[in-house]
Amino acid sequence: MSAAQPPAAERESIGPATRRRVVQVAVDAVGPGGNRLYTYHVPQRLTVIQPGEAVLVEFGRRQAVGVVLGEESAPEGVETKPVLDLVRSDGPLLPPLQVALARAIAEHYLAPPAAVVRAMLPPGLLERLELVAVPMTDAGDPHDALERTVAEGPATGIPVAELPHDEGRTALLRRLRTLHAKGRLRLEWRILAGEARARVERRVSLTAAGRDAAAGIEAPVRRLGERQAAILRELATLPEGATAATAGLAARHGYGALGSLARRGLIAISLAMVERRPLAGRSPGRSGARPPGASLLPEQETALRAIEDAIGRRDATPLLLDGATGAGKTAVYAMAIATSLARGGTALVLVPEIPQALPLVDRLRHDLGADVALLHSGLSEGERADEWRRIRAGRVDVVVGTRIAILAPLGDPRLIIVDEEHESTYKQERLPRYQARDLAVRLGVLAGAAVVLGSATPSVESYGNALLGRYRHVPLPDRARGDRPRVEVVDLRAELAAGNRGLLSARLTQALTALDIGGGARAILVLNRRGSASVVLCRDCGHVEACAECGRPLVFHAAAMALRCHHCGSAWPAPSRCPACRSPRIRYLGGGTERVEREVRIRFPGLRVGRLDRDVVARRGAAQRVVDEFIEGRLDVLVGTSLVAKGLDVPEVTLVGVVSADVALNLPDERAAERTYQLLVQAIGRAGRGERPGLAIIQTYLPDHPVIVAAATGVSSAFYDAELESRRRFSSPPYGELVKLIVALPDARAAEAEARRYAGELRERAAHSGASVEVVGPAPAYVARRAGRWRWNVILRGARPGELLEGGVSPPWSVDVDPESLL
Secondary structure, rough: OEOOOOEEEEEOOOOOOOEEEEEEEOOOOHHHHHOOOOEEOHHHHOOOOOOOOOOEEEEOEEEEEEEEEEEEOOOOOOOOEEOOOEEEEOOOOOOOHHHHHHHHHHOOOOOOOOHHHHHHOOOOOOOOOEEEEEEOOOOOOOOOOOHHHHHHOOOEEEEHHHHHOOHHHHHHHHHHHHHHOOOOOEEEEEEEEEHHHHHHHHHHHEEEHHHHHHHHHOOOOOOOOOHHHHHHHHHHOOOOOOOHHHHHHHHHOOOOHHHHHHHHHOOEEEEEOOOOOOOOOOOOOOOOOOOOOOOHHHHHHHHHHHHHHHHOOOOOOEEEEEOOOOHHHHHHHHHHHHHHHOOOEEEEHHHHHHHHHHHHHHHHHOOOOOOOEEEOOOOOOHHHHHHHHHHHHOOOOOEEEEEEHOOOOOOOEEEEEEEOOOHHEEEEEOOOOEEHHHHHHHHHHHHEEEEEEEOOOOHHHHHHHHHHHOEEEEEEEEEEOOOOOOOEEEHHHHHOOOOOOOOOOOOHHHHOOOOOOOOOOEEEEEEEOOOOOEEEEEEEOOOOOOOOOOEEEEEOOOOEEEEOOOOOOOEEEOOOOOOOOOOOOEEEOOOOOOHHHHHHHHHHHOOOEEEEOHHOOOOOOHHHHHHHHHHOOOOOEEEOOHHHHHOOOOEEEEEEEEEEEOOOOOOOOOOOHHHHHHHHHHHHHOOOOOOOOOOOEEEEOOOOOOHHHHHOOOOOOOHHHHHHHHHHOOOOOOOOOOEEEEEEEHHHHHHHHHHHHHHHHHHHHHHOOOOOOOEEEEEEEEEEEEEOOEEEEEEEEEEOOHHOOOOOOOEEEEEEEEEOOOO
């Protein structure tokens, strides 16, 4: 596609026979302008432009920054605008691997290329442009005040915004362009670093005279004051060529003493760039895991050999490391990373949450001496920018981070690890809506890197891909230490029949009473809760209201007092009695962590109880404090949501109680059973990781549900087979692809009408093209009204459903390819 044409005076004269180089540019423009790539031709003076470079282009009636994402054949008969200039920076913003990945993201996820590029760069890097007037060697007409001002300025130029313009900015720009055309000065556009600019710090070093003075200092000091002598002594202890920060010295000895020493020529003060390091001040202590070279279990050795073979052959076929909780996946990761580094490559490790990554980071730094970069959304903009610069410069061995780390400017990764690959946090919910796990697989193909997907509870997609031969299945069935805990299932229907209306069953209460607090034993209580809406369930027989057409659980909509299927859009009136047993005891499942915490405190006043949920995480540092208190034994019981069921390796935990296993199980989403199974297995795996045996208690209204049975028995094959058969039936991953389209409008009727209109249009497109795509819906979103807008969903299922959208959608529609949820 070509951009709008520039004014005739700015176009290059290009005849039909003239060969020209044409590039595709992601223009950093707000609004629809950034939704596609634009074609510009490269003038002869700018032949050095390569993919990944930042360029200045004319976009409509203004100028904007863009990033070159590729080249294409010159379109015949189409006049294109020229690239105006190469934006000055310290090299291409995106290395070749990132350029290829950016194109893949924009194509697969139907994401605006400009949004993809912006996500790959540190915050603030493309925020502003600065026009600079640079003096030429022969410039300096004494009769021209403007030219003289530029000539007398710094050799790097003066920002035009800082030049005097009494006659007005328009007249100033006209005069500057005239001088530029005459060769009297040069106009350049440069990127302003914005909030991502490098941090500069004043540093102090000893001069030769200062070194002599420091060597000759004897008490009592006569020629130097006490503070001055103290500064010289401190600087003299530094290694040859080392410097110290002026701020620290001034805080200890005063700025006056520094200034006096500088005036006497005993110290030199200079400016130096200082990198902000997220791991600064963190000691790379041992994590307690096996060091590289130590003996592994036979299954670990087999897994390590498979990964090392893939690294050596640069085979990007994903390896699904299916390891039981506590099977020692981290030890395999660390030794595989050592192999990658030994062969001259780098490694990338993705984790769902940063606190889970720190033990691995510590181990890599201590045992391997690796230079580790950390990337996650909790970093300051300066820290993220400095880590990005280090990675792009090739000064990093291993990159560890959450989903944003998949966009790091890597050069030659040999190994990509996705730990806990099943976690929903790998899905980015804002533009660009990528799935980091799936991008890791794509990046492995682009880079020729080995890809390891590790989990004790693999996603149904990954498990299915292994069965279909797309992935290699590498099992780790046994724990490295400790036995699998004993699992008991409590039927909450029987508890209700016995008159127990509390959240804790008699069996769980008994287990908490018997907890050996004096011996250091601890307990974790988990609530299986996702979302805020209720599920309609019979308290007597456990029947859940489901859609007669597709078998999905129905959602209660209070506004309409009706049950609605979010899969096919069908609706039914809310029942007053259970259709299975005619009981009037209909329950809307809910309950929260605060209520559980309160009940435990009341019933067990001798227990020290902590809570970890979304509210706690929202308070800066609060979550880490709670976790540290639990690990260090200052809490006996930890209550929480799924946050407490993953990443906690505390050998003293002997009891895990799943307080409510049914709420998320019955959400109207095809991943509901999978998420519940994963949570239960992960939670069970927290118990008995030390010398003492573990016990897990699952409270449920549905003790015979396949998910509960699979989690309790540890036999997962039947569960995965059933889930895959359901996915096959609905053409869901791994047998097909999903695209969720969302419309949001202030008026409820208008939103529904637009949803029905577009769904009809898509059905016509599918029929006309013969595409193997099913258009499902429309149906109201699970949260029907958000931010004052009514939302409706349309779902596309089948083979390559994105092709039905002709490259994208327009407002008021948004698109989510490979959605984590259909709600």
